[in-house]
Amino acid sequence: MKIEIKNLKHKYPSGGEALRGINTAFEGSDPIAIIGQNGAGKTTFAKHLNGLLRPTEGQILIDGESIHEHTTAYWSKYIGYVFQNPDNQLFLETVRKEFEFGPKQLGVPRHEINDRIDFVSELVGLKHRLSTHPFDLNATEKKFCTIGSILMMDPKVIILDEPTCGQDVEGNQRLTEIITYLKNNDRLCITITHDMKFVVRNFDQIVVMAKGQILMSGSKNLVFSDTKTLLESYVTPPPITRVGQALGLKDISFSKEEFIDHFTRRLHQR
Amino acid sequence: MTSTLIQVSHFSYRYNQESEVALKNVHLEVAAGEFVAMIGANGSGKSTLCNALVGLIPNYFVGYSEGRITVDGKDTASVSVGELSQTIGLVFQNPFNQLSYTADTVAEELAYGLGNRGVPRDEMFSKIKKIAELMQIDELLDKNPLELSGGQVQRVALASAIILEPKILVLDECTTQLDPIGSEQIMDIIKKLNESGITIVMVDHDMERVAELADKVYVLQHGSIVLGGTPEEVFCSPQLAEFSVSPPDYYEITKNVIQPGYREKDFALTESQAIALLQEVLYEDRNQEPQA
Ligand SMILES: Nc1ncnc2c1ncn2[C@@H]1O[C@H](COP(=O)(O)OP(=O)(O)OP(=O)(O)O)[C@@H](O)[C@H]1O
Ligand SMILES: Nc1ncnc2c1ncn2[C@@H]1O[C@H](COP(=O)(O)OP(=O)(O)O)[C@@H](O)[C@H]1O
Ligand SMILES: [Mg+2]
Ligand SMILES: [Mg+2]
Numbered sequence: 001m002k003i004e005i006k007n008l009k010h011k012y013p014s015g016g017e018a019l020r021g022i023n024t025a026f027e028g029s030d031p032i033a034i035i036g037q038n039g040a041g042k043t044t045f046a047k048h049l050n051g052l053l054r055p056t057e058g059q060i061l062i063d064g065e066s067i068h069e070h071t072t073a074y075w076s077k078y079i080g081y082v083f084q085n086p087d088n089q090l091f092l093e094t095v096r097k098e099f100e101f102g103p104k105q106l107g108v109p110r111h112e113i114n115d116r117i118d119f120v121s122e123l124v125g126l127k128h129r130l131s132t133h134p135f136d137l138n139a140t141e142k143k144f145c146t147i148g149s150i151l152m153m154d155p156k157v158i159i160l161d162e163p164t165c166g167q168d169v170e171g172n173q174r175l176t177e178i179i180t181y182l183k184n185n186d187r188l189c190i191t192i193t194h195d196m197k198f199v200v201r202n203f204d205q206i207v208v209m210a211k212g213q214i215l216m217s218g219s220k221n222l223v224f225s226d227t228k229t230l231l232e233s234y235v236t237p238p239p240i241t242r243v244g245q246a247l248g249l250k251d252i253s254f255s256k257e258e259f260i261d262h263f264t265r266r267l268h269q270r
Numbered sequence: 271m272t273s274t275l276i277q278v279s280h281f282s283y284r285y286n287q288e289s290e291v292a293l294k295n296v297h298l299e300v301a302a303g304e305f306v307a308m309i310g311a312n313g314s315g316k317s318t319l320c321n322a323l324v325g326l327i328p329n330y331f332v333g334y335s336e337g338r339i340t341v342d343g344k345d346t347a348s349v350s351v352g353e354l355s356q357t358i359g360l361v362f363q364n365p366f367n368q369l370s371y372t373a374d375t376v377a378e379e380l381a382y383g384l385g386n387r388g389v390p391r392d393e394m395f396s397k398i399k400k401i402a403e404l405m406q407i408d409e410l411l412d413k414n415p416l417e418l419s420g421g422q423v424q425r426v427a428l429a430s431a432i433i434l435e436p437k438i439l440v441l442d443e444c445t446t447q448l449d450p451i452g453s454e455q456i457m458d459i460i461k462k463l464n465e466s467g468i469t470i471v472m473v474d475h476d477m478e479r480v481a482e483l484a485d486k487v488y489v490l491q492h493g494s495i496v497l498g499g500t501p502e503e504v505f506c507s508p509q510l511a512e513f514s515v516s517p518p519d520y521y522e523i524t525k526n527v528i529q530p531g532y533r534e535k536d537f538a539l540t541e542s543q544a545i546a547l548l549q550e551v552l553y554e555d556r557n558q559e560p561q562a
Contacts, residue, residue: 012417014413014414014417015413015417036449037449037452038419038420038421038422038425038447038448038449038452039418039419039421039422040449043419043420084420084447085364085366085420087364087366136287138312138313138317139363139364140312141312162420162446162447165443165446165447166312166363166443166446166475167312167475168310168311168312168475168514169311169514169515169516170311170312170514171312194421194446194447194448194449194450194453196450197519231451233449234449234450234451234452235449235450235451236450236451236454238519239478239518239519239520239541240519240523242541243520243523243541243544243545243548246541246545247545247548247549247552256519256522256523256526259523259527260523260526260527263523263527263548264527266552267527267551267552
């Protein structure tokens with residue numbers, strides 16, 4: 001599945017221009033991170049990819065077909081968006097009902113829905129919470145509930161808007177498992193996040209946004225070496241990378257292991 | 271002499287519909303001017319403790335509590351949340367919980383709390399202008415609070431708590447939706463507030479930041495405080511991993527590349543410490559090169 005975005009502009013009725021001409025394309029199943037300044041337009045952009053918002057100008061093509069040709073309900077089969085604020089997405093009385101809702105709309109047979117519930121509730125860690133009211137879940141459980149209800153529809157592309165907010169060590173690990181699962185099953189996962197530790201651990205394709213535009217797209221190596229673009233988009237490299245850079249180590253480090261390796265090599269070079 | 275500003279004595283709490291307790295025999299003292307961080311896994315009770323400190327528990331939530339909390343000498347169970355809010359302000363984990371839902375603009379949102387407190391109009395305007403500049407939300411003042419980006423709402427939520435100038439600020443994961451540089455800027459503001467005498471209680475999952483800013487760190491697990499002390503005492507504790515918390519990355523990298531006992535401190539907890547220590551190692555090695 002290929003998503004092409006051509007000169008996408010968006011102006012909210014009440015406000016200024018949130019998107020000022022986006023040109024890019026997404027394809028394949030290597031997970032992609034979108035990072036950048038608050039108000040850059042990340043959420044606005046993501047909401048265009050399954051038709052939740054309509055472009056003021058420009059177009060979005062999905063496998064060559066304009067997104068205008070069908071409704072959001074139609075596209076939700078292919079492209080799922082998980083809201084930044086879970087309260088905007090949850091509306092039923094139990095987690096189970098939230099999970100069932102999407103696939104029921106798509107006409108997925110009962111037995112398959114049940115199989116999916118088993119699998120998805122395990123993946124998002126809510127197996128023991130299926131009969132709980134979503135509003136009795138804590139913030140991160142709510143987030144996993146919304147992720148689960150989109151996974152239940154088994155879309156080809158899934159967009160997670162700030163899933164890392166407030167996650168603890170285990171929650172981050174769970175997100176990594178979800179992202180890995182999607183990749184291994186040939187699904188494209190696009191994740192918006194401000195957590196750079198999480199970005200370098202899970203993504204090697206990064207899109208950097210600021211002020212309604214994409215400033216740069218590239219590997220984590222490229223992005224986190226580009227001081228000027230980072231500054232412009234209000235992003236800083238993660239802690240380990242920063243230390244490596246401050247010490248002037250030749251190769252960029254993202255993990256502890258890389259840092260230890262690069263540092264020891266530098267010591268022994270002398 | 272430092273005076274105790276917050277005193278939590280053997281406090282336990284269970285939410286009405288839950289079978290498990292959310293807080294279990296919590297005992298905690300916070301001195302005036304202290305910067306306290308609370309860390310721990312999701313569901314460990316951090317937000318519940320925040321709610322209890324500002325009196326929402328037991329005055330607003332339905333549940334069962336035991337023990338006692340006093341804030342600036344006032345028993346949280348016997349004064350109203352409104353009265354307590356003159357002393358202690360909370361920034362909610364979910365910034366939308368901070369909004370009044372009666373304001374049409376961000377400026378009105380900021381005025382809301384001041385109005386409740388009888389601040390005169392012209393004083394109100396100058397306060398709003400000042401806080402908006404400080405928090406970099408001047409451009410949002412005329413916007414509808416419900417038509418903002420996530421990070422923008424979080425800034426407004428913070429501003430609406432800070433504008434009331436409480437003695438104590440309780441920050442429940444208040445920067446999770448901010449971009450990295452914005453988040454650093456906000457933490458600088460919080461740090462300055464603390465230096466000016468305001469007591470800070472901060473819940474955060476960012477251990478690098480906790481190590482950098484906090485005087486005291488408390489670890490919660492299953493509703494109990496299981497570990498507490500200076501950042502160094504907590505992050506060097508061999509028990510830490512049992513509580514699902516990892517030390518700052520700076521600790522892990524320095525511990526790994528520096529010989530034990532290299533200096534009186536063979537590890538770093540903050541970025542500047544790590545860079546200084548590792549530079550020393552590199553530099554010293556260069557001096558030894560001729561003998562090697
Ligand atoms: N419903 C809305 N009505 C009017 N303006 C809006 C609305 N939602 C967002 N905006 C504005 O559009 C711009 C882009 O917002 P968006 O939510 O896309 O940013 P973002 O990059 O997701 O930011 P964050 O990192 O804070 O979530 C911002 O200036 C914001 O104030
Ligand atoms: N409003 C509430 N109603 C019922 N239970 C709650 C509520 N808020 C929190 N809990 C429960 O209390 C426990 C502690 O949660 P919380 O204080 O939110 O932890 P943390 O902030 O550390 O993630 C959890 O078991 C959670 O499910
Ligand atoms: Mg957003
Ligand atoms: Mg919490």
